[in-house]
Amino acid sequence: MKNPMSMDGNNVVITGAGQGVGAAVAELVVELGGKAILVDVKGEELEQVADKLGRENTDIYVGSVTDPKFIENMVHTAVAKNGAINGLVNNAGIIRTAMIDKMSMEYWNQVVDVNMTGVFICLQAVGRHMRERIKEGDKSLASIVNVSSVAGRRGSIGQINYAAAKSGVLGMTMTAAKEWGKSGIRVNSACFGVVATEMTEVVRSEKFRDTYMEQVALKRFSDPEEVAKGVVFMLSDAASYVTGQHISIDGGMHIGF
Numbered sequence: 001m002k003n004p005m006s007m008d009g010n011n012v013v014i015t016g017a018g019q020g021v022g023a024a025v026a027e028l029v030v031e032l033g034g035k036a037i038l039v040d041v042k043g044e045e046l047e048q049v050a051d052k053l054g055r056e057n058t059d060i061y062v063g064s065v066t067d068p069k070f071i072e073n074m075v076h077t078a079v080a081k082n083g084a085i086n087g088l089v090n091n092a093g094i095i096r097t098a099m100i101d102k103m104s105m106e107y108w109n110q111v112v113d114v115n116m117t118g119v120f121i122c123l124q125a126v127g128r129h130m131r132e133r134i135k136e137g138d139k140s141l142a143s144i145v146n147v148s149s150v151a152g153r154r155g156s157i158g159q160i161n162y163a164a165a166k167s168g169v170l171g172m173t174m175t176a177a178k179e180w181g182k183s184g185i186r187v188n189s190a191c192f193g194v195v196a197t198e199m200t201e202v203v204r205s206e207k208f209r210d211t212y213m214e215q216v217a218l219k220r221f222s223d224p225e226e227v228a229k230g231v232v233f234m235l236s237d238a239a240s241y242v243t244g245q246h247i248s249i250d251g252g253m254h255i256g257f
Contacts, residue, residue: 004238007034010141011082012235013074014038015065015122016092018045020197021147021231024224025089028232030057037078037085039065040092065092065118068125075125084133086141087235088126090119090169093147095199097158108161115165116172119146123176127185134183142185145234146173148246150193150254170246177244186243188234193250194221217252 012029016022018040026036030053038046043062050058059078063070078085093115096107123144130142151159152166169189176187194212213219230249233239248254 003032005032005232005236007032007087007232007236010034010086011078011084012036012087012089013078013085013122013126014089014091015118016040017049018042019049020199021192021195021224021227022089022091023049024228025091025231026058027053028225028228029087029235030054032232032236034087035059035082037061037074037082039063039074064114065090065122066113068121071121071125075129079129084138084140085126085129086143088122088144089231089235090122090144090146091231092118093199095159095162099158100160103160111161112165112168115162116168119169120172123172123187127176127180130185131180131183134185139184141235141237142183143235143239144176144185144187145231146187146189147231148173148189148191150191150248150250153191153246153254173246174244181243186234186239188239188242188244189246190227190231190234191246191248191250191254192222192227193248193253195227196221196223215253216250217255220251222249222251 007029012034014022014026014036017026017038026038029036035057037059038049039061040046041064046060050060061074096111098107146169148169149166151163152170156163173187173189227249
């Protein structure tokens with residue numbers, strides 16, 4: 001039996017691929033036989049990921065997901081080089097922390113631009129390509145995973161910008177799944193809890209660690225490699241009848257309907 005999570009012959013765009021979850025997803029995609037199209041503003045980090053995974057298994061595009069022209073050119077170039085884009089993992093994200101009454105417009109706009117508008121820009125550009133090739137009779141994989149967060153489902157103290165953006169991602173996922181389902185394009189969200197990355201250093205510090213750990217049913221934080229498995233599951237044919245869903249990969253940090 002063929003591995004239902006096989007990525008053989010599939011080209012996957014991964015944003016925020018220079019480190020953390022993005023790099024871990026790229027590594028798993030390549031291990032499963034796919035090609036990782038790496039997107040990040042950090043060129044040096046992308047070079048390191050590409051060296052690790054093999055240049056023949058990766059493409060590099062350095063730029064911001066908030067720049068529509070960059071993303072449009074990336075999609076065009078990647079399709080011309082590889083023939084198709086089969087998957088997208090909208091993973092790029094930043095945090096800027098402040099309580100509501102002290103949240104500056106600069107912090108608000110920075111987080112919303114990357115974590116929500118950037119997701120839309122990539123979703124739209126890749127989705128257009130997928131719809132075009134499906135209309136032409138290409139029935140290969142067409143799957144999108146948007147990275148959200150437990151914060152988007154229940155809020156997060158000191159991160160109204162991040163929580164709002166991640167909640168917006170859930171709305172985009174459901175809408176895209178409804179609009180594009182008839183074309184065979186699947187769109188799902190991965191909702192993370194606390195993953196051991198640079199972004200979560202503060203919440204995993206001695207000051208806050210116990211408070212957050214109490215909320216996790218499994219009583220441990222995850223690492224990027226662990227959550228990458230859930231992302232690639234949603235991306236792959238193993239989830240061929242799953243769309244419009246928000247799948248928590250959070251150790252039981254959020255349990256509910």
